[in-house]
Amino acid sequence: MTQARRAPLADQAAEILLDRVRSGEWELGEKLPGETTLAPQLGVGRSTVREAIRQLAGRGVLTTRQGSGVFVAALDAPEEWDAILTRSGIVAVIEARIAIESEAAALAAERRTPADLRAIRRALALREQHRTELDSHVDTDTAFHRAIVVAAHNPILLELFDTFTPRLRAAMIDMLRLRGDHGANPDHVSHEALAGAVADRDAAAARALSRAHLSSLAAALV
Amino acid sequence: MTQARRAPLADQAAEILLDRVRSGEWELGEKLPGETTLAPQLGVGRSTVREAIRQLAGRGVLTTRQGSGVFVAALDAPEEWDAILTRSGIVAVIEARIAIESEAAALAAERRTPADLRAIRRALALREQHRTELDSHVDTDTAFHRAIVVAAHNPILLELFDTFTPRLRAAMIDMLRLRGDHGANPDHVSHEALAGAVADRDAAAARALSRAHLSSLAAALV
DNA sequence: TGTACCAGACTCCTCAGACAAGTAGACGAA
């Protein structure tokens, strides 16, 4: 007994096709059999095959060209970052964030414009104002760190930062709730120091301060 | 005249629906109008609406539940890394790779197992064997660096490495073709040193050597 | 011999209609 067909036929058909693509049955760019051939092969109707193909097209695996055929666009579906992050655990996420953010801090120290600096100062002040409320403390803290990544002027690092932080939000709120000493003074001082290093164009200090802050965060979360 | 309908109606419908989701017309998790309502609204048949919905389901924006309806699963489609990487330029990609790889090198120095070490040595030897041929030199070089990231035992860093390196492959081959001195001796020595630092559990040295290597690569590519 | 054109086969695209399968809310009985 296998769960009594939970998934719709179209989803099943899509999964079968994806497996066949992964298995290397067709080369990259090669043409698949026509819908009219696949349908009886998979034991479903044409419209169902079409929906399966559309689904895989949305995932970037297949492309269709009217009058020509269906072609393999990628040999595998890209794994969802959500899945990777969930499977990996908090520590791995923070390690990745250390990698991204300490490098971004160093780059920010070299490249920050006056406008970047104003944004960082503003975020820091806002962070200071929300030291009491838990949720907004985490959010303003994240906003401060994001302002530094923005100042690094590297779109990839920024995208990575935005990918990782949502996953950490809940964990950080829980952690602060348990510790109770959120917004403690030494915390604020280290943030001041980081902003100062960026302002002073001291890349090495910015890198070290950023790393130290996140390392202590990791230690607190474990 | 507007390009005389290049895209299939199903793709157009999917794009319109995605825009309406992005615009906030429906909350996260909210139910969309039924297929029979959407079809005349979009001016297409029901099967076409279904294919549009399937496409967005494949992209993670919508989910369908038989008997219940279609629901918003995400407020936006995740941007393709390909697009980000293409738009960003080689320098930004290398900067991101520096962030990932130097941190991974440090972690690898702390965590490498004997098996990791053997894999690294083997990759290094293979790299040495392919110093003359351009393509395989780049590939074996990448394999060596990947072995180090593997030794860091962090799935996120590994996934990031795998995301970035394909984008750099073509650029590196071009660069080496122009320079002509691929596989030069100092290059090999620095790789030996990196492997040695990981073997000696010298995290700081591994981090520095990894950074230095990639920085020189960036300088050569610009 | 080589080129241009054309017809036909094949492909995906779109629609309409029908029925099955599942869900959720209304309604009434205990």
Place this chain on the structure above:
DNA sequence: TTCGTCTACTTGTCTGAGGAGTCTGGTACA
């Protein structure tokens, strides 16, 4: 209130038909 049942509505699936684009091979012409 609580529980079952019934009904309206939803998505799921299949079939048949025709439209539109693409590719191939043959044919006529230069």
